[in-house]
Amino acid sequence: MTQISIPAVYYRGGTSKGVFFKRTDLPEAAQQPGKVRDRILLRVLGSPDPYGKQIDGLGNASSSTSKAVILDKSSSPDHDVDYLFGQVSIDQPFVDWSGNCGNLTAAVGAFAISQGLVSPEKIPDNGICTVRIWQANIGKTIIAHVPVANGEVQECGGFELDGVTFPAAEVVIEFLDPADGEGDMFPTGNLVDTLDIPELGSLQATLINSGIPTIFVNAADLGYTGTELQDDINAKPAELDKLETIRAHGALKMGLIKDLSEAATRAHTPKIAWVAPPQSYTASSGKTVSAADTDLLVRAMSMGKLHHAMMGTASVAIATAAAVPGTLVNLVAGGGAREAVRFGHPSGTLRVGAAAERQNGKWFAAKAVMSRSARVIMEGRVRVPAATLGE
Known part of the structure; x- marks a missing residue:
């Protein structure tokens, strides 16, 4: 051998x-x-x-x-x-x-x-x-x-x-035309959809394909605050099961799978995230994130676990959704037009720029910009x- x-x-x-x-x-x-x-x-x-x-x-x-x-x-x-x-x-x-x-x-x-x-x-x-x-x-x-x-x-x-x-x-990174170039970056054509989930009832969601396909829901609808850290979710099998169920129904609504059972073999996409209005919280490092330093709070799941910070592609989805008036992300961030958003995540904050416009009845984002290293x-x-x- x-x-x-x-x-x-x-x-x-x-x-x-x-x-x-x-x-x-x-x-x-x-x-x-x-x-x-x-x-x-x-x-x-x-x-x-x-x-x-x-x-x-x-x-x-x-x-x-x-x-x-x-x-x-x-x-x-x-x-x-x-x-x-x-x-x-x-x-x-x-x-x-x-x-x-x-x-x-x-x-x-x-x-x-x-x-x-x-x-x-x-x-x-x-x-x-x-x-x-x-x-x-x-x-x-x-x-x-x-x-x-x-x-x-x-x-x-x-x-x-x-x-x-x-x-x-x-390192400054530009994601050009981060949405699906073959159609509306909102796969259903709606800024807000209703997911009917037998186990959980009806849930409002913004389904977007920008950066990475992502399902956004309101934290309050899940019984969350948006200040959750990893152990608050990852140590609770019932919460993980609930979030995976929502993710599967969202994937079906987005047309990414044909049957709910297929979600298990497509664990990387779509992502599921929840949003909440700004409030102060303690990040995983122990530092305080002030409500004044954020436009909204976002938590996102990756491969069945709450991410320790925020995925870069999901950050693009957050910024793009925030730029479109009427999405759940935009409404939680205060509504109106915007070209950048600063959000709080479990490890701190991140600012991402994006601009969106409506062309021929469909939403389009030219690019999203963020800094990494x-x-x-x-x-x-x-x-x-x-x-x-x-x-």
């Missing part, structure tokens, strides 16, 4: 961590989608693990750290790199390829530059390198503005991001048993 060795880089991007690969560095059988690729990524992260700890891999037993990224020189015109994201299940043998990770997007540009996927003439000796990214999961363009010093990616700096302990260099934690080679390749 032997192991195979694969070049890889372990990154912290935003409030997430993931293992990054160049597609051409993967074993030949894993250079295209399929069972071999999924098996390798599962083994790299240490999944599936019935203990839920991912001890025998690089995962850290949370949805924020059980992630894999595959990058390649772009095959799309006017783009530098193709970005493919896999959300690796912790306790089940599957990789969800249905969405994007906005947090790890902060590291995509840096990886592309350092791995030679960006043309050298585009990289300044000192300044900002603009990397055009094709997000292959969802077919969207993302632009990362990566700081460069002495011809190399600058990772250290003074930018602070709630949910990340240490400051780093700021990224840093290489480890680079080298990751090993997996050769038997992972299978037949």
